[in-house]
Amino acid sequence: MAAHYVTCVYCGERFNRDKEPTTQVSARRYAHKKCAENHEANKSQEEKDLEALEKYIMQLFDEPYVNARVRKQLKEYKEQYHFTYSGILKTLIYWYEIKGNSTEKANGGIGIIPYVYNDALQYYYALYLAKLANESKDIEKYKPKEKVIEILPPKVQPKKVRLLFEDKE
Numbered sequence: 001m002a003a004h005y006v007t008c009v010y011c012g013e014r015f016n017r018d019k020e021p022t023t024q025v026s027a028r029r030y031a032h033k034k035c036a037e038n039h040e041a042n043k044s045q046e047e048k049d050l051e052a053l054e055k056y057i058m059q060l061f062d063e064p065y066v067n068a069r070v071r072k073q074l075k076e077y078k079e080q081y082h083f084t085y086s087g088i089l090k091t092l093i094y095w096y097e098i099k100g101n102s103t104e105k106a107n108g109g110i111g112i113i114p115y116v117y118n119d120a121l122q123y124y125y126a127l128y129l130a131k132l133a134n135e136s137k138d139i140e141k142y143k144p145k146e147k148v149i150e151i152l153p154p155k156v157q158p159k160k161v162r163l164l165f166e167d168k169e
């Protein structure tokens with residue numbers, strides 16, 4: 001029954017998907033369940049960030065895939081502007097959810113990113129600082145009670161200086 005034989009997209013081995021634990025990767029692609037799990041575990045943070053970003057963009061534009069225009073923009077922002085995928089995602093959340101802008105003017109693209117990336121970063125940085133300030137209230141309780149003894153730099157003794165001058169005379 002050749003139809004049951006598939007090639008694992010990760011290890012390249014052909015196997016019977018009715019007999020071995022199988023994961024369907026996409027419409028016509030399969031993998032051993034174990035290989036798919038290993039692949040998931042070994043993904044880099046950047047790959048995970050890109051996946052989260054792509055998922056968000058597809059939801060944002062209500063599209064089943066990331067369109068060519070957005071792919072080109074992502075490439076450009078990463079290579080030329082050195083933006084990160086997580087930074088771009090945060091910027092989109094900032095612009096559309098926090099600022100409440102509509103996607104009507106977006107034309108299915110993310111051209112707004114370079115214009116608001118820094119604003120978004122500042123917004124998140126302010127949030128981060130506010131969070132730290134809140135957390136420090138708790139930290140106060142755990143601070144040691146002893147005072148730190150200040151160690152002063154050794155003072156120049158005026159007497160010695162005077163002697164030096166006197167020697168020269």
Ligand SMILES: [Zn+2]
Nearest residue numbers: 008011032035
């Ligand atoms: Zn495999």
